Amino acid sequence: MLELTISDTVPVVIIGGGISGLSTAFWLDNFGIPVSLFEADERVGGVINTTLKDGFLIEHGPSTLQGRTNELLETIDAAGLKDEVLYANDIQKYRYILKRGKPVPIPLSPVSFATTNLFSLSAKLRLLGEPFIKPSGETDESVADFVIRRLGKEILDYAVAPFVGGIYAGDPEKISLRSTFPRLHALEREYGSVIGGMVKKMFDKSKSPRPKLFSFRNGLKTLPEKLANILGDKAETKSEVKNILPPNESASCYEVTVEKGGTTKIIKADSVVVSTPSFQTAKLIEPFSSDAVNDLRTIEYTPMAVVALGYKRKDIEHPLNGFGMLSPPCEPHKFLGSLWTSSIFIGRAPDGSVLLTNFIGGSRHPELTELEPEKLAELVHSSLEKLLGIRAKPILKEVYIQKKAIPQYTIGYHEKMNSLEEVERKYPGLYITGAFRGGVSVEDCIANGKATAVKISENFSKQNNVPLREAIDV
Ligand SMILES: Cc1cc2nc3c(=O)[nH]c(=O)nc-3n(C[C@H](O)[C@H](O)[C@H](O)COP(=O)(O)OP(=O)(O)OC[C@H]3O[C@@H](n4cnc5c(N)ncnc54)[C@H](O)[C@@H]3O)c2cc1C
Structure with missing residues (x-):
């Protein structure tokens, strides 16, 4: 039998423990505002995840951060992660595009542009x-x-x-x-x-330093795990939010229903941040606005398979001297791109081995993400074999498939965002964030998460007549 509990009112409930939800929760906590975050999965991070296998450090989703935004750097700093940052090797500035079966360097100067055969x-x-x-x-x-x-x-x-x-x-x-x-x-x-x-x-x-590409020594999952660690029991995993009810005549706050194990909790909250992917957000905000629900449902996500292959260095002819290579749609290769991960970062493969992280699927070949992992690995290996002069089978094969990986900001996207603004205006205290709104990169998600936290804390301060903490950088 399901057990039902009803909580006292909490100031802010955050739904989703991907980087969008975690960064919102982290900054609210930092501003001194009590939060409760609920993540359906058994781990936090959403599409960010890292696996260490046989000495290879493999990313399931994002691999690199750019450091373009202050919010990313502030978050790393405030979370005490500065010492964990691992900058990319200089070699990453060399990138290749495939043309007629060969990786051709992308020109980096006007002179190399004039002479390139790309x-x-x-x-x-x-x-x-x-x-x-x-x-x-x-x-x-x-x-x-x-x-x-x-x-x-x-x-x-x-x-x-x-x-x-x-x-x-x-x-x-x-x-x-x-x-x-x-x-x-x-x-x-x-x-x-x-x-x-x-x-x-x-x-x-030209006077300001160029942002440098980076990750963390133990991979990108370091960031969500650290944020969740700081939040402690304010961030709960295996906790799926089933629905949200708006305030009404009988209740002056939101009611969020959370299922965890055999228990159903109803949490009353002054503010609710929904940071789930748009197709989940559409379900959760059904009682709020049919326009927003319809718009959210039409945001398309492309599927993506990440195929990580490890080889002995001696078995690859190509020097792998760069970030990796991208495949144009007009060329015959099935994969979208290949990151030469162990060239970009130290410590990604055991001595004498290399790690290549390959992407396949997307809107170009969505059907390929239906293949069995073994088949996908074989498909990518057979393409790379010729392009890079690989003489042996991979010593590591790891495949991660995400059916709804990356939201697409297609034509008409801009108008879809109007209904979200409208529903937020109509329901003060409801905030919608996530990779489908305001940028898909990890750092855009963090910047939007922090911006949401700042908005909530401003409203919180007004209502409680509390001065904004100095920490709020607005
Ligand atoms: C293959 C791949 C490669 C990428 N590469 C890069 C890169 O190199 N650099 C970069 O900057 N970005 C990259 N990105 C983009 C970036 O990683 C994502 O856009 C970003 O991490 C999304 O974060 P999010 O929190 O918005 O969503 P998600 O990570 O999807 O998190 C949403 C969370 O909500 C939870 N949830 C859903 N429903 C519920 C519910 N009802 N109750 C509770 N919890 C729920 C989910 O379990 C999930 O954990 C990449 C993405 C992919 C897929």
Whole structure:
């Protein structure tokens, strides 16, 4: 029989223990506001997870952080993780794109751009005209349309499409420039030219240090685990939130139903933060707004399989001198990209071995994520064999499949966000965050988590007439 308990009112309930929910909870706790976080799974971290197997340190989801945002660095600092940070080796600046069966280096300077065989002479000359192309009046253009219009088809095929496939698992024909790459969108609006704007920004930034790619000594799961550790029993795993009821005439606060083992708890809360993926959020906010529910349901997630392969170094001809390689959709390879993980970070593979982390599926080949793990490993190995000159079978094969991996900010995405703002306005104390809103990268999730915590603490201070703690960096 299910046991039912009803709690006293708590200030804030957070639903979801991925990095979005954890960073919101961490900052609220840091500001001195009591929180209760519920995570359905038996571990925190959501798509962030790391496994150590036979001396290989393998990421199931994200592998690297960029350090673009202050919020990420502040969170690492406040969580006491600075000493755990592991910077990428300098070699990571070299990246490759596959062309006619070979990894071709991405040019890093104007001189190497002029001489690279990645792009034809006509594609290079076409770029000289880019500053003279008038901005389009289109407000929500696909990445493909934008790039073809301003930079040409070859730049789409051999620069932008591989990047969009490898990083976002997305289709440049479908994803919205404005929503996925707001900075690129802004360059055209502000400077009338992407190239001109980039050059101008490069000079503006030349005095500030470039962000450095990093992870943690024991992998990315260090971050969610540490945040959960600091939260202690304020973060509960194996606790699935079944529903949320809005305040009504008989109850002045939200009621959150949580199932844990054989127990059902009803938690009363002044504020609720929903940080689950959009398809889960849609279910949870059903009693609040049918418009928001419909919009959330139409946010597409692409599937992704991460295929980690370990080899003996001596069995690979290629020097693996770089970050890795991306595969353009116009080339015949099945995988989207391959990270040369043990070249990027020290300590990712045992001595004399290398670790390659490969991505397969996405919107380009979603059907491949239906294959058995063994088949996927074989498929990736047979592609890499020829491309990198691999002479032996892998000594490590690990496959992690996520059916709904990365939310896609497709055309029309921007309008979908209006109904979320509307429901938050209508229900003060309800906050919706997560990778489907305001950026998919780990650091965007952290920045949005902290911003949510700041908003809640401002409201909390107003209601309780408490001055904002100095720690709040607004
Ligand atoms: C393969 C892959 C590679 C990536 N690579 C990078 C990278 O290199 N760098 C980068 O910055 N980003 C990368 N990303 C993106 C980034 O990792 C994610 O966007 C981000 O971690 C998502 O965090 P989240 O908390 O919003 O969602 P999630 O991690 O999905 O967390 C949501 C949590 O909510 C829980 N939950 C769901 N329903 C309920 C419920 N009813 N009750 C309680 N809990 C519930 C889930 O169990 C889950 O733990 C990658 C993503 C993937 C999939």
